[in-house]
Amino acid sequence: MERKIVKDLLLWKNNPDKLPLLLQGARQVGKTYSMLSFGKEHYKNVAYFSMEESKEIPAIFERDLNPVRIVRELEANSGQTIMPGDTLVIFDEIQACEQALASLKYFAERAPHYHVVAAGSLLGVAMKREKFSFPVGKVDMLHLHPMDFEEFLWAIGQDRVCGLIREAYKSFTPMSLHETAMDLYKTYLVIGGMPRAVQEYANKRDFDFVKALQKTLNDSYIADMAKYATPHETAKLMAAWASVPSQLAKENHKFQYKVIKSGARSKDYEIALDWLKAAGMINKCVHVAEGKMPLSAYADNEAFKVYMVDTGVLCSKLDIPASTVLNTPHSFDGFKGALAENYIMQALVANGINPYYWASQGRAEVDFLFQDKQGNIIPLEAKSAENVRSKSLRQYRETYKPAYSIRVSARNFGFENGIKSVPLYAAFCLQA
8 A cells, every 4th residue: 555654765765864764653554564565665675673573683682782783683583684775674663672772873873874764653652661762863753644535545546536636625626526525535534544444445345344453453552551551550541542532522622531530630641641642542632822823832731632543443432333424414413523623633643733723711712723834823624514604713813814714624625715615535635
């Protein structure tokens, strides 16, 4: 399956001043697949080493961190030659070996001619738990997210639809296959962007098989909690993780600790939420009191919303039948907006945007705010249907007079009265 991160990997490969690359991301977003497929296509050979699958590999790093010796022993272990510039060396699940992580500094300083890429699903969590020494300034870093809607369309053979969407976005003229694209968007909500789930759907077109895979993925997340946390921490992690769908189901999606447990306070679950974010399982959207630049100066870190890393995982946790999302009956309207909002958050984060949300003393709320390349603060309103009336966006526009606004909804493309209408299926086009 084609992934957009390949372009970034190529830029890294061709950079004469490259450092060892650290690829981060949640479990099952496709890090291993992306590294291996990139290596096999752009290098003469790939030397792959998992820090979890064998005790022998971590042991190589225990004696010292001399990259020359490490490479020699890795060659002996793998039975292949590691050639500078021609071999991609992969250290997978590097969070399982602190010394392997520390060795990246010495590869950068003493053996920069080797092309080394490392990946870790729970690196942020492991570093906090074990107090790992991170090779600050000695690694390049990339983050891999679940497949976005465009990558999903590539995977299921809908490349031409992608082209039409991008053409319509560029000109902001109506998309001819609007209804077709909306149906595909609804399918993506159910499948999500986890590569194995997408591949399963591409091969079988059967939602039951996808649902089984998503359950396995959720179980693996829970297993990670038990593996990388104390029993006491695990109970809080599981409670916080289980509460996310309920948080989104509320009319006001602001995170409330009492939803986790009656009487719960921030001090009880703050660390659990940090853990889930470090593991890549959730995305946080923080409140800002003012729509002014820089947004971070007006952030209220005590008020925030929490979204799941993937809409497919969210649908699986809620046990929502695929037919319910695809047919969108009125009985589902209550949660449809939250699902669309989670999807838009995913799209923004995948494009490197760190959004905030704005609320005005309980009277008005704009779902997302972000800063574009020109320094403009752009309000973005999320709507799951074609009804786009909103007093909140109007109040924000009257107060801050933004250069333009964005409304993502079930409506087709358009641009009038300073509001860009972006269909839900085109969220992947949004750029900072």
